[in-house]
Amino acid sequence: MIADDEMGEAPGSTVRRLSELPGDPAPMLATGLAPWDYVVGGGFVQPSSILLLGGRGIGKSTYALSLACELARVAGRPALYGSAEMPAQHMRAYAARLGLSPAATDRIWIQESHEAADLLADIERTRPVAVVWDSIQRYQWHGAIGELELREVVRRAIAIGQRLGVVSLLLSQVTKDGAFLGPSGIAHDCDVVLRLAKMLDGALVIFCDDKNRFAPTPRSAVVRPAPETSA
Numbered sequence: 001m002i003a004d005d006e007m008g009e010a011p012g013s014t015v016r017r018l019s020e021l022p023g024d025p026a027p028m029l030a031t032g033l034a035p036w037d038y039v040v041g042g043g044f045v046q047p048s049s050i051l052l053l054g055g056r057g058i059g060k061s062t063y064a065l066s067l068a069c070e071l072a073r074v075a076g077r078p079a080l081y082g083s084a085e086m087p088a089q090h091m092r093a094y095a096a097r098l099g100l101s102p103a104a105t106d107r108i109w110i111q112e113s114h115e116a117a118d119l120l121a122d123i124e125r126t127r128p129v130a131v132v133w134d135s136i137q138r139y140q141w142h143g144a145i146g147e148l149e150l151r152e153v154v155r156r157a158i159a160i161g162q163r164l165g166v167v168s169l170l171l172s173q174v175t176k177d178g179a180f181l182g183p184s185g186i187a188h189d190c191d192v193v194l195r196l197a198k199m200l201d202g203a204l205v206i207f208c209d210d211k212n213r214f215a216p217t218p219r220s221a222v223v224r225p226a227p228e229t230s231a
Contacts, residue, residue: 041215
């Protein structure tokens with residue numbers, strides 16, 4: 001058996017004692033949007049990557065815009081919305097439908113390139129509190145789209161978010177069965193996986209079925225009334 005005083009760190013070692021690691025929880029931002037805050041565990045952790053799944057027209061873009069605005073307000077820093085799914089002018093229309101104030105929209109930066117490298121560069125420039133990738137399947141990597149490129153886009157999005165302390169909202173298209181559209185390993189790489197579903201009365205349900213590194217699962221919450229839907 002090796003005594004404690006014999007367990008010195010070797011030169012160049014990257015190991016650390018568990019007892020010596022910081023015990024404070026990661027910074028968390030509560031948006032005030034109660035259903036969303038509850039499902040993710042009380043607020044959005046900085047940094048974290050949230051994969052948001054939902055069918056076309058369910059409201060992913062609209063809700064992501066609301067979340068970005070609230071995160072920017074609480075943090076006092078801008079949020080960056082990557083709109084590869086639709087023209088930036090459409091996002092302005094969504095902001096008007098949500099009744100967002102000029103002060104709220106002034107905190108949101110819109111970027112509409114389909115090339116992931118462009119959005120990554122703008123993240124470096126603006127240092128936002130949150131980034132929306134809408135949607136991740138629409139982003140190209142060096143002009144190409146495919147499973148390998150999608151893996152690289154997600155890997156880069158998560159990495160830059162971790163390095164800069166960003167809340168990364170990765171909006172995802174789904175299959176006809178409601179499953180993630182892409183390699184299954186991508187969902188495993190994210191910190192939180194949320195799924196949106198509509199009730200018969202039009203209200204939205206947010207499900208966190210089994211993947212949340214910051215809170216117990218499963219969790220779910222109902223949003224009433226649902227805003228006008230988007231992509």
